[in-house]
Amino acid sequence: MRGELIFNIVLFAVSLFLYYVAGTFRQFAPYTKLGPGFWPKGILLGIIFLSGILLFKNIIPLVKHEVKKSSTGSVQEPYRLFLVIVVSFAYAFGMGIFGFILSTIVFQIVLLYLLKVKRVFLIIFVSLLNTAMLYVLFIVALNMLLPPGVGIFRTISLFFY
């Protein structure tokens, strides 16, 4: 319940902010009535109104001390999920620096460790196998460009693609 309330507050606040931003879009003479802000403002008004209703519905039970048990499943071991998300973003930012191959291998090793895979051999084997499959599919078969990284990592990547 509390999580949903926070989510709705964030949604409401961000919508208000974006409505203000949409009001600052530059207008062009022929399109003053239907400028770039016309459509987004209409949508944001709808979101603000509806999220306001949701906020009201969330706050009333709290005021009346009638907190309902959440019908959605609670997150078990939230710290683990948080770490997985952090690692995901580290992968996203790291690929540009370390290149596709190295960052993908490291990402999967860390992810499998976080998901309680204990056998080191399997962690490394599966990471290498998955990366090899992605390499064959995207780079060899489909000839797609994937980030090679920078500096020495780029030099290493160029051995492969």
Add this chain to the structure above:
Amino acid sequence: MGFYSCFQPGNFLALAGGTIAGIVAGAIPGLDCSVATALFLTLTYNMTPPQAFVFLAGIYCGGVYGGQIPAILFRVPGASEAVMTTLDGYPMAQKGQAGKALGVGLLCSLLGGLFGTMILILLAPPLADLALEFGPAEYFGLSVLGLSCISSLGARSQIKAIISGLLGLLFATVGLDQITGMQRFTFGTGMLQGGINFIPAVIGLFAAAEVYNQISLKRYEIGGVRDEKKSNKVKVKLPSFSELWPIKWSMLRSAIVGTWIGILPGVGATTAAIVGYAQAVRFSKHPEKFGTGIIEGIAAPETANNAATGGAMVPLLALGIPGSATTAIMIGAFYLHGLQIGPMFLQQNKPLAYTIFAAMALANVIFFVLGFFAIKAFAKVLELRYPYLAANILAFCAVGATALGDVYGMKMMFIFAILGFFMEKYGFPVAPMVLGLVLGPIAEPGLRRALLIADYDVWLVLTRPITAFFLILSIFSLLTPVLRNLFSRRKGNGMMDIKRQD
């Protein structure tokens, strides 16, 4: 003439190869038939014109079909055309009916594809003439109709479903304004200047978010998919006649809708699947069952999206106007082989045109046969323990999102994954957001252009016959769930409830 040409050894090999490539591309998140078509376009340079076009036709038909395989098995739409299939396909698989879900998708894709091809062959010239009547107002009306099914997709709360749809429309405005060229909501970042790419967003909202959800529920500790499904070896099971007969009208409507939407320039199989699903919900006597894993929920979008492939070829071959992104890329093949695309193409290149017609029909048959083998290969993946599957899916999604050009796609994908995770957790369905993302770029410019043309006379825009027809249908579609709730005697009756299968 057309079939004879297709069965020539070289042409048939090209057709089969293209279909296989299309299925694989369609099934891999981050790739779809348009990307595969672009990738293999240069390969066709060394082929004869018939080989080149049957190859590309195979990619198109196979690609639109292939997206449903991971959508049903892993809640990972392989391509945008399979997003609606996820809504009922995955829940059906979760109930231990993955084989039937895949069989329904396979058969309905075949039927829809053959229907679309039949329409292509029979009605190409007159259908293309009618599509020329669509202006911006009509495109706006069509997108409103597609968005109107949001209320029917309402999870535990229609308000949340509508907010989700509005968020999708809002995300679609990020980037350059189509009318004025003004940057909107980019905040000076390079990542947002090109707008929010649909494919990374969908991969994140569905695939990666689902992985996060499974992790949040500690599914990795009980062996995940393998333990739950060890007694259910996935085997494609075609639906029986008695299962399909009750939904015959829904399938026919979807086929007609899909073909028609495919004909419209600029809208393709994804929109066809969305509107096909929306119409199935609207006309169903039990709309509350959609999203829980029913046959009709798979049959409608899959019939519609494959029917759209035939429809999309109509304006391409009749007018030289692409009916979809994939057919737009196919125009490159015409130029590569020195062919003039346009209204005279059908008159001046009849043998090639009929070869393409036949190839579209045969491609559907080929993917139907191949589908059995492809599905078994994918089903094997179910035997993996979930941590390995999670690592594979996340890496695949990340690389797939990156393959579109840069790492921005991957960052966008993970951002939407987090958004999708929290949205589902707090009861906001993600399907309406996807609708908004797809239809927003059609609805907004359609409305603004229509108003500009009509000198801001709203009444003039809304009373155009075709637009008014779409808008009236949309109002019915929006109000039907509300009215059903109001008049329902049983508590909770009439509300469709799409929620994660725990």
